Amino acid sequence: MRPTVVPFAFVAWVLVMLQPCAARAAACCLEAAVHTAAPFDEGRAEAVEVAAPPAAAAPAPTPLDLSSEDVADRPSYTDVFSVLKQENECSRFFGGPRLAVTVFNQFTRQLRPRRLGSGAIALAMTGEYTNYQDMTTGASYRLFEEASLNSEGPFRSKKEAARMRVGSFPAESRQGRALMLLHELGHLIRGKDGRWLLPNDGGDAALSESNTKEVESRCRTELLALDN
Numbered sequence: 001m002r003p004t005v006v007p008f009a010f011v012a013w014v015l016v017m018l019q020p021c022a023a024r025a026a027a028c029c030l031e032a033a034v035h036t037a038a039p040f041d042e043g044r045a046e047a048v049e050v051a052a053p054p055a056a057a058a059p060a061p062t063p064l065d066l067s068s069e070d071v072a073d074r075p076s077y078t079d080v081f082s083v084l085k086q087e088n089e090c091s092r093f094f095g096g097p098r099l100a101v102t103v104f105n106q107f108t109r110q111l112r113p114r115r116l117g118s119g120a121i122a123l124a125m126t127g128e129y130t131n132y133q134d135m136t137t138g139a140s141y142r143l144f145e146e147a148s149l150n151s152e153g154p155f156r157s158k159k160e161a162a163r164m165r166v167g168s169f170p171a172e173s174r175q176g177r178a179l180m181l182l183h184e185l186g187h188l189i190r191g192k193d194g195r196w197l198l199p200n201d202g203g204d205a206a207l208s209e210s211n212t213k214e215v216e217s218r219c220r221t222e223l224l225a226l227d228n
């Protein structure tokens with residue numbers, strides 16, 4: 001079932017960068033307070049027509065075809081998919097397996113390696129965003145114009161990752177990478193209360209860390225199972 005495109009786009013500007021360190025690397029966290037997201041006022045958004053996204057959702061929790069899809073980081077994609085495809089506390093937090101996988105697949109198709117500089121920036125979502133509605137679940141989600149995986153940051157650079165943590169996991173671990181992706185997913189899905197699952201945490205390292213902890217608290221069991 002294809003998601004229904006909500007026929008308007010917000011003109012707000014948002015920049016989100018994942019700040020992947022936690023308590024163990026306090027200095028890093030302070031230096032890396034770059035999780036910037038400009039506040040946006042949805043009430044003043046202008047309604048404009050947008051085309052359906054090229055990456056329409058596949059029915060049910062179906063993985064991307066890794067033999068033909070250009071996926072930035074296949075191992076972490078596979079890990080997160082394995083978490084989200086099943087009914088568990090983690091997938092329920094993201095609206096259930098179908099919605100979670102639909103949005104994660106869309107996000108993954110957008111995600112491209114880019115050089116964003118060394119440091120704590122692992123991922124970034126930039127530009128305007130467009131709202132979509134999933135026909136089956138009725139839930140809404142958004143996609144930004146651009147999603148970047150920093151090829152010089154902790155997701156790809158062992159040197160950077162070795163000194164950082166994501167929640168309680170080392171940034172270079174499977175759990176750490178999966179948690180980074182799940183954190184970003186939380187910024188894309190709207191909850192039943194009408195708010196994004198994770199509030200924008202731009203420029204607020206403490207809130208960013210709090211968001212990471214929120215996701216970890218929901219997904220810890222499934223993340224720990226990745227090593228099994």
Ligand SMILES: [Zn+2]
Binds near residue numbers: 018200208
């Ligand atoms: Zn965030």
